[in-house]
Amino acid sequence: MRTEMQRESGAVTPLELFFDLVFVFALTGVTAFMAEDLTWRGMLRGMLIFGLLWWSWVCYSWVGDVARADEGVTRPALFAAMAVMFVLALSIPESFDDLPGGLHGPVVVAVCYFLFRGVHLVLFWIISADDPGLRGQLLRFAPSMLVATTLLLVAAGTEGPTQTALWAAALVADYLGNYLGGARGWRLRSAGHFAERHGLILIVALGESVVAVGVGVAKLPISLPIVATAVLGLILSATLWWSYFDVTALAAERAFAATPDTDRPRLARDAYSYLHLPMVAGVVLLALGLKKVLAYVGDPVHHDLAEPLKGVGLTALVGGLTLYLLGHAGFTWRVLHVVNVRHAVPVVALLSMLGIGPHIPALATLAVLTAAMAGLVAFETTRFAEDRHRIRHEH
Known part of the structure; x- marks a missing residue:
């Protein structure tokens, strides 16, 4: 199914705002994670979790600028991605250390990251049906995601400094791999939409700082x-x-x-x-x-x-x-x-x-x-x- 291309004057849709609400919860979880382990290791690990969340959000910020988020196959795909990210956010306290009982937290985080990014790749593949340049960019984009997910899964079976180092390596692989993959195949239909989307996520983060104050004195x-x-x-x-x-x-x-x-x-x-x-x-x-x-x-x-x-x-x-x-x-x-x-x-x-x-x-x-x-x-x-x-x- 084809999606309606975003117009040059396209504005951020209500569905994208709804999608970002999951990240409000996730950012709150990162702050709480670091507050529970107020050590240098805890702060470093909290920033690694944030880096994972940020790159996850970035991927979908490009989707909404190529195709309307509330039309066609994009709508159910975003809802599916929201569900996966919500589970990942719930698992933030166990990102590095699994708690007794239930599923293995670090594995859940790694699997959720893979599924979240996988939905993004499949969605972009559908959107780019008539755009060889965009499909070529996706092929250059996919390996870094697979390497990052593999490293996260390996990290789930380790602990201590080794685990932290593998998380850092996963993020380096994803961020650096995407940068080295270039940008010539990406498409941006609306500069205003893309800029507004990033401004809104900054407001979300600032709002989380206000929430931190409120929760702290509740x-x-x-x-x-x-x-x-x-x-x-x-x-x-x-x-x-x-x-x-x-x-x-x-x-x-x-x-x-x-x-x-x-x-x-x-x-x-x-x-x-x-x-x-x-x-x-x-x-x-x-x-x-x-x-x-x-x-x-x-x-x-x-x-x-x-x-x-x-x-x-x-x-x-x-x-x-x-x-x-x-x-x-x-x-x-x-x-x-x-x-x-x-x-x-x-x-x-x-x-x-x-x-x-x-x-x-x-x-x-x-x-x-x-x-x-x-x-x-x-x-x-x-x-x-x-x-x-x-x-x-x-x-």
Whole structure:
């Protein structure tokens, strides 16, 4: 059955938004996974799980730009993929260590990943019935997925550092294999649709950071420190939203749309599929850091208000913001060919908090980071007011 091709002006469909809800749950699961094992190993493994989820989502972001997600065979295929991803998300706590009873968690994760990617390949094969170039791209695309799945299955039978290394190798195989496979066969019908889809998944991640704050205090009596932490966390998330959606997303989408059709797939792969990865990963780490700050200020029995944020919690908070800014700078450079040196100053300031944070209260660390990001947003908004007005209001 053929699917209706996406028009150049195509907008994100309600089914795609529904599809993304599964990833809201999955991202929440990644944050919870790292919070349960607040060690360097736990954070590394959490990021590996996130990398698996991100690449799974990326594959389907291309589907919706070639064929309408709510028409033809695409609709049931997306529902099938949602079911598989939901099972994978449920299995996140057992991604590395199987719990007694039931199915073997690591194997379930590997099988779900294979099925999720398999549905994507079959769907694209159907869509590309009259497009030899796209089918050729799929043939170059498939081996990396098979290698990655094989490594995950092998990892399921191991433990410790070997298991973690095999997971890392699986992701390297998938990400690098896809990059080396090129982009000449991919098709993009609507630059606006593709850019909007990635903007929406970033909002999903930012929403997860807000959810992390809410879940973190759900069972705690409300207090002034909790209120302060919640407000600062929301402001911090808002600054990340502002830095991307106020001007950058608009300018990037227009530049993306103006890119010749022959060059557009490569730009889409680099700027959106790859360079949005550090931004979304940064937000996930930020959610973990906020969750840890709330644990410090909201539990006076086990923590003192003057207790500093240290170790993994501090690294997640500072590292998440730094990773986001670096990803944002890379995205701006790739699409707009602008080197955003203004982000270098806050990055240095943020990294300095790794040395200062262990000596000041956790809430003070959050306040300093929030002030730094708010200052960056305020500076860019006022310093480039004319350019901002032009970009936001030109048609």
